Amino acid sequence: MQFYVTQNHGTEPPFTGRLLHNKRDGVYHCLICDAPLFHSETKYDSGCGWPSFYEPVSEESIRYIKDLSHGMQRIEIRCGNCDAHLGHVFPDGPQPTGERYCVNSASLRFTDGENGEEING
Template sequence: MPLSESGFDLTPPDAAERERLEAALSPEERRVLLAHGTEAPFCGTLLHEKRAGVFCCRECGLPLFRAGTKFDSGTGWPSFTQPVDPAHVRAVRDTSHGMVRVETRCARCDSHQGHVFPDGPPPTGDRYCINSVALEFVPEGEALPDPLQRGDGTA
């Protein structure tokens, strides 16, 4: 079982787990997470979320971004300077729509989250531009989602 430096099990879901996780998604979540879609800008439910906590993968519950790394990029999507743990987010070259970009995916379940661009603020200079529908916000101190029953802890 591969563990991230922050102690999370990164083992991908097996076929039965994946089927169960995908069945729990709404049609819009399926379109974004599984079909690499993008939600419209300025309409995501987490765009203006400012509480302390953690943003987790909507499909498998893996913590992806801390609220303290979120910033207003003016793009219309939640933006972050860095992931909770570099091992939690996978970067994939994306040449769709006549552009060359870097897609970000959940490292555990491989769901599409958004894209990362090299135009963010310090300290990293990165802007992780993430779809709200791909995330689940967990306020600080509350239990993290654990749909794979791996004992993932609290925010």
């Protein structure tokens, strides 16, 4: 699943990702290159079935690509460092940004802020 998502622009089935319900404090990194992508304090439950964040670590951490596949108009998000597919961003998120970064767990590695434990999505 990880290769399919990150390298073939795939999508894991909703509500199946290992990091969907993770509530620990820490940082979500790119599974491929370990670049930091999202802080846990920006994660929220959007109800969409994938981990959702309202803001990346920095603008440079994410690359934005127009995606017209499957008859839809979306913005694909990729790792700004290694170009791995992460998911999509939508303009229906909470404040302060109003954005919802909908990310496949399979594209992420979580590092716990307290004990340094790593969990691959």
